Amino acid sequence: MSGWRVPGYTELSVLGEGGQGRVVLARHDATGRVAAIKYVLGADLPRERFRAEAALLARVRDPHIAQVYGLVEDAEGAAIVMEAVDGASLKHVLAERGALAPEAALGVLKGSLLGLAAAHAVGVVHRDYKPANVVVRADGLSKLIDFGIAADAGAADRSGTPVYMAPEQWRAEPASPATDVYAATCVFVECVTGRRxxxxxxxAELRERHLNGPVPVDGVPELLRPLVLSGLAKDPWDRPAGAEAFVTRLEAVASDAYGPGWEERGVRLLAGAVAALAALFPLTALGIAPGGAAAAGGAAAAGGGAAGGSAAGGSAAAKGAAGVLAGKAGIAAAGAAVVVAAAGGAAYVAASGDGKKPPKPVPLSFALAAYSDPATAPQLTPGGRLVQARGGSPELAKKINAALRAPLDARQQYYRTSLQSYRAAPATSAVQARIVLNGPRYLSVVYDVTLNSKELSHPTWNRSLAVNVDLRTGAPLALPAILGEKGLTAAGTQRLAALLQKGSQGGCLAEKRPAISRRQLTDPNPYVVAALDKSDLVVLVDDVGLGGITACGQETVRVPYSGLGAYVRPDVVRDAGA
Known part of the structure; x- marks a missing residue:
């Protein structure tokens, strides 16, 4: 690692070092304020990742998370300047005390979940929640730290700490808020039993146990076992949808088990447990009062394996950051901002140096936008409107928009191929969009697509499409995923067929029950698709593909979730708003 340091700071101690970074406690020379500064470790690590980390963390604002103020960077090095905390890591607390009282364990879990919920609200998934990333203060309150491998929801790889990794992480599948719920539950079990x-x-054995082993509840109080079974479900769809949902469940379970005063007792017990570790508090060890830090009570630690427990942070120095701004190399990634201490306060300095505070993130929203097919084949000229996501996390919005337009592009390609096969004259197509369900978890859209061709004029060319998108991950949710394994059994498909016939409003389905099978539903071009609504599935049935009368075309039938019963996934029904 180079000898570069953020200008204007005097290093006081090393708080941790690991494969992803080095964190030091430093004092700003001009103001005396203390900061935790995380430096990139090793010239071989890409700066783009460091910049991405700073950008992700700057989106999160919550008292349960140690605040990141900004990125300082020049040609010689880069560093993230962080908020301050005086406390000991939960890792050290557990090593010193062993199992915690249930109320204390629940208190740690609730505080961490609230921090994770704030991250999930802006589309950030932690992916490496563990005891070393939780700091317990002297007052018994805890803060979540170190988002060193955080990512936008939907990122897929095997990053994480193996003993706390969810099954989907072991399989390198997309991470989601449910991934963090799994890790938090692992830590809760460790807190309440004293073992992982x-x-x-x-x-290899650890992977097998996470993927297929029974959920371990030995040693967990009987009344808390449902919480553990839910949070450690192998399938992320069977866990609470995110940290916020898990907090709601936790509070109900904790109140039933330990009474309305459980949280206050838990905080007191945590304060007692951490008192013996006061010598590890970084500010206390140096004789610095918390009030002298940039933010009383904050914390930070080195990303990805930093040794030791807690850290302290503040704001970047006016002298240091301003000096970097004036340097030839410039500062920060495009669009990032540096926080500079000035007259005891904080001012944002944009990367462009214009001195303006960065705009607040725009909430995710949806609007109609012009649809144009990227293909330039002369056989077909498409037009119309599709639904498009705006605001929110750029990466998440990109995934949502890709999922929303993919079936439309596939339909246009089908039209082009058909026109070529029939040697038909050039034609046009039109798309009309209807939003059926708009959040909070899912977006469901029906696209009415028509082909305007003299040769291919049969009504069967004009079939509607249904698209469901998980707003947490940006992933599409087709009918097989909505029904789940039970719904795809012979009994499940027969139930769906019966409900379609019953709900038909005088169409061909009323006369002939469709012969639906798992194979038909999972076909790349299924003849039955569905959009989610609050209380019903809006099912689009192509009678031709199901052996119906050719003239029938396509029918739309509303199927109540209540009618499907066990043959539809309960978590999807719940999150749809039923």
């Missing part, structure tokens, strides 16, 4: 939920001799 899954232990093994090697990685």
């Amino acid at each position: 939920p899954f232990e093994a001799a090697g990685l």
